[in-house]
Amino acid sequence: MKVMKFGGTSVGTPQRMKDVASLITESNEPTFVVLSAMSGTTNSLVEISDYLYKKNPEGANEIINALEKKYLGHMDELFTSDEYKQKGREFLASEFDYLRSFTKDIFTSYEEKSIVAQGEIISTNMMTFYLQEKGINTCLLSALDFMRTDKNSEPDPQYIKKKLKTILQDNEGYQIYLTQGFICRNAYGEIDNLQRGGSDYTASLIGAAIDADEIQIWTDIDGMHNNDPRVVDKTDAVRQLNFEEAAELAYFGAKILHPTCIQPAKYAGIPVRLKNTMDPKAEGTIVDNVIVRGKIKAVAAKDNITAIKIKSSRMLLATGFLRKVFEIFESYQTPIDMIATSEVGVSMSIDNDAHLNDIVNELKKYGTVTVDSDMTIICVVGDLDWSNLGFETLATEALKNIPVRMISYGGSNYNISFLIKGRDKKRALQNLSDMLFNNE
Secondary structure (H helix, E strand, C coil), X not given: CEEEEECCCCCCCHHHHHHHHHHHCCCCCCEEEEECCCCCHHHHHHHHHXXXXXXXHHHHHHHHHHHHHHHHHHHHXXXXXXXXXXXXXXXXXXHHHHHHHHHXXXXXXXXHHHHHCHHHHHXXXXXXXXXXXXXCXXXXXXXXXXXXXXXXXXXXHHHHHHHHHHHHHHCCCXXXXXXXXXXXXXXCCCEEEXXXXXXXXXXXXXXXXXXXXXXXXXXXXXXXXXXXXCCCCCCCECCEEEHHHHHHHHHCCCCCCCCCCCHHHHHHCCCEEEEECCCCCCCCEEEECCCXXXXXXXXXXXXXXXXXXXXXXXXXXXXXXXXXXXXXXXXXXCCCCCEEECCCEXXXXXXCCCCHXXXXXXXXXXXXXXXXXXXXXXXXXXXXXXXXXXXHHHHHHHCCCCCEEEXXXXXXXXXXXXXXXXXXXXXXXXXXXXXXXXXX
């Protein structure tokens, strides 16, 4: 069985839902399908919640009414029979009555998560009705029945696997198994969500739980490109990536895939294929455990980076200095992207400056602190083992006319990273493409 995940853009209109239905029913083999909310829906649900936090039920009801009108307009376009048009309307009536029920009571984060979850619930029910109208043997499974996080808000893979096995045994013989992405229950049984990676994470967790043959992530882009096509001329789709390479690219700015979501697939050894719903025949990108030696695959960029340097003569031979520095960042729950050290100083980069002033004030206890804002991390990914002579030289040669604040090399066998000023990003990415890919 394969797992197919479709994002909000892929199911953003009734016609696109029909196109997805054609894709998932091409094979007669059982298929597990994960759907996101229709594009724009989650934003509307968050806006409804925002009004309710502000104790403005009139504002919330206005958004609810507009969203209901939009969905009711989809019924005639999606369904052909009066029976299923009526089923769709009755379902939407109950859904939007449920949303209106939140305008009368106390509103907390628990209610917000219940509201936001309705986007995926609506899209999967609409798709189920459409498939059933077409005579496709379809089973809608609620993600709230098997997708659960533990007390640390991390997915509980053993629970997910056990519950899914039982659910599938109780529902044998269907062609399509449909469920919601993103949403789950937490360790206390409350409606929650997976946050990082969203529906991609759901697909990866399901794939690992059922030992799928392949996990397909369908978006509106033809796989992962070797550079940012919005910034750089002449980019190409990368046809194969190792899991480690894909994680590096995703972490450092390649938006098509969240770095967390591929971990379950990686550990289970299940390939992840990135496909384009707008061009289903395109090959896309396969992410697996295969390592292609001696090849640089792609470049990515991560914006809005802040660099912090702490210089201290007292650091010389001072035991525990780095520990104290790292503890400051940990206390403010601020992860570090890059780090470089010398005998008298340490430089770090962060992508979250919410607690920057507090962090700087704490660091000043241990030395002189300087801060550089509006920086960008440029990440070059591929087989960058230190034994590959000259590979790092190609990257540095491409950036010879661009000021580099920091370089990180050796922490990973798949990545060399450069910290530069944000205004130099476009020139740096183009130079790297010209040096690494366009000369081949």
